[in-house]
Amino acid sequence: MQLQGQKVVVVGGSSGIGFSTAELAKREGAEVIIASRNAERLNVAANALSVKAIVADVTSDDSIESLFRSVGEVDHVVVTAAQLKSGPFKTVSMDDVRLTMEGKFWGAWRVARSANIKPGGSLTLVSGFLSIRPRPNSAIVGAANGALESLSRSLAIDLAPVRVNAVSPGIIDTPIRAAMPEAARQDMLAKIAAALPVGRVGVGDDIARQILAFMTIGFATGAIVYIDGGALVT
Numbered sequence: 001m002q003l004q005g006q007k008v009v010v011v012g013g014s015s016g017i018g019f020s021t022a023e024l025a026k027r028e029g030a031e032v033i034i035a036s037r038n039a040e041r042l043n044v045a046a047n048a049l050s051v052k053a054i055v056a057d058v059t060s061d062d063s064i065e066s067l068f069r070s071v072g073e074v075d076h077v078v079v080t081a082a083q084l085k086s087g088p089f090k091t092v093s094m095d096d097v098r099l100t101m102e103g104k105f106w107g108a109w110r111v112a113r114s115a116n117i118k119p120g121g122s123l124t125l126v127s128g129f130l131s132i133r134p135r136p137n138s139a140i141v142g143a144a145n146g147a148l149e150s151l152s153r154s155l156a157i158d159l160a161p162v163r164v165n166a167v168s169p170g171i172i173d174t175p176i177r178a179a180m181p182e183a184a185r186q187d188m189l190a191k192i193a194a195a196l197p198v199g200r201v202g203v204g205d206d207i208a209r210q211i212l213a214f215m216t217i218g219f220a221t222g223a224i225v226y227i228d229g230g231a232l233v234t
């Protein structure tokens with residue numbers, strides 16, 4: 001077990017990539033704490049994984065400071081929390097684009113400021129391939145992802161000897177698209193899968209494995225790894 005005796009905090013751990021990361025870290029022997037906003041969803045996830053849960057909102061300085069005060073020193077921190085609102089560039093509301101940056105970018109910034117990570121431990125940020133592969137009506141998400149990737153490289157210097165890396169996923173089948181009608185969601189995922197060299201979209205565990213690699217490879221810092229089923233080469 002690769003994380004025996006280590007403490008791992010997953011901010012955004014109640015769902016999707018964060019849930020898979022918490023599950024893998026627990027399987028590898030870590031003491032895992034998951035954090036997110038919605039207490040009910042968080043508790044369901046924590047019970048399913050048999051891990052500790054702390055309600056925290058990445059858009060609040062106080063909430064994130066309080067989270068890391070209560071967990072104390074940790075070995076690894078992962079941030080998957082995001083609330084994304086995008087739309088056509090000229091008409092998407094400023095409230096929506098500010099909300100996107102507030103959660104995804106400033107949320108990760110707050111976590112990086114507040115977390116007390118042991119020397120040699122790791123912080124992993126989760127960005128997204130729109131940073132370098134723009135799609136229509138997603139400028140704010142691409143910009144947030146690009147900013148996160150730059151931030152992770154800066155923090156590899158500023159937080160050393162803590163190691164800081166980013167994983168940039170392609171399309172992963174998680175509850176992030178739960179608001180879409182199910183038939184439309186399945187149709188969209190099937191079309192994306194058919195266009196990818198690997199012939200499928202990702203699952204949370206595909207990204208969790210990369211995050212585990214960042215935690216356990218002591219030479220990894222300042223890295224950005226794109227795990228996208230080949231989307232960037234098609």
Ligand SMILES: NC(=O)c1ccc[n+]([C@@H]2O[C@H](COP(=O)([O-])OP(=O)(O)OC[C@H]3O[C@@H](n4cnc5c(N)ncnc54)[C@H](OP(=O)(O)O)[C@@H]3O)[C@@H](O)[C@H]2O)c1
Pocket residue numbers: 011012013014015016017018035036037038039041042056057058059080081082083084103104126127128129168169170171172173174175176177
């Ligand atoms: N899925 C994809 O295709 C894909 C592709 C590229 C990049 N990504 C990125 O990967 C990350 C994880 O995505 P996912 O697919 O795993 O999403 P997800 O299943 O929707 O999970 C998002 C998690 O973030 C938490 N969260 C949202 N806003 C929060 C806030 N303000 N404070 C604390 N927790 C908050 C949610 O908990 P609550 O319900 O409690 O808010 C949930 O635990 C995101 O940054 C996303 O942009 C995903």
